Amino acid sequence: MSLSDSILITQVILNDDHLAFKTLVERYQSDIRGLLLRLTHGNKDIIDDLAQESFIRVYKYLSSFNAEAKFKTWLFRIAYNVFYEYYNKNKIIQLDIDSLEIADKENNNSSNAIDFQQALKVLNQNEQIVIILHFEKGFTHKEVSKITKQPLGTVKTNIMRGKEKLKKFYNYER
Amino acid sequence: MKDNFEDFLKKEISKSNIQIPDNGFSDQVITNLPRRKMVLAGREIIITISSIISALVFVLIKGFNPFLTGLINLFNSLIHLKIPNYEFVIVLLVFCLISLLIPYVELRKRIF
Structure with missing residues (x-):
């Protein structure tokens, strides 16, 4: 039986449980990398770097996450910020x-x-x-x-x- | 009114749905996680020191005897339906409230 996001987040915050965090990454990595693949118009070279940066920021700021929004919404917010910074540095042609x-x-x-x-x-x-x-x-x-x-x-x-x-x-x- | 184009768009999206296998990505993320710094917040230090000082003062002024006497008197008054010592009751209630409130606030902040 898979653990809920809330339980995994608690384990990461209280015990710095890397296994719990890895479970979160595995759960959402396809969604995040898929989003970044779309936004970068299929640039596979960069999406892993951007996705990794997103998850590292999630790990660093996880203790500031509150339950007002769903974890998935917060995660996508961070991934979008990471992409936006990349977009501003390397304008993607429309x-x-x-x-x-x-x-x-x-x-x-x-x-x-x-x-x-x-x-x-x-x-x-x-x-x-x-x-x-x-x-x-x-x-x-x-x-x-x-x-x-x-x-x-x-x-x-x-x-x-x-x-x-x-x-x-x-x-x-x- | 149902938007047929939205249904069409969702079908188009599902045709090119992206499912990316992990292929070691999550392991790579874990490997590159930064180390957590064990830093005690100033607030936690103050609470810890205050608790230690309070406990020491309680012991030094031999507060245990009056506290125990107060508790016994309270229970006696309740059993025998006498008017209890209200000052002691109020102090006891405030003490219990603070003892429970601070850990609750700290724990709630950490978990949620």
């Missing part, structure tokens, strides 16, 4: 939707051939993060707001704008 060549444009099934990773490139950084967190990771608008520190209204606006751009990208007319 592609203009009109400059993209969509394969088999006349075919109604063209959207099936388009990877979501390609689709993300037409969004700006704020739109990307909210779309990924809400639609892929399943966070609510309020949780997305806590993770990105954007006001709730801004999150909803970015989601709406992101959806409009993606509709255009997928040529969605229904």
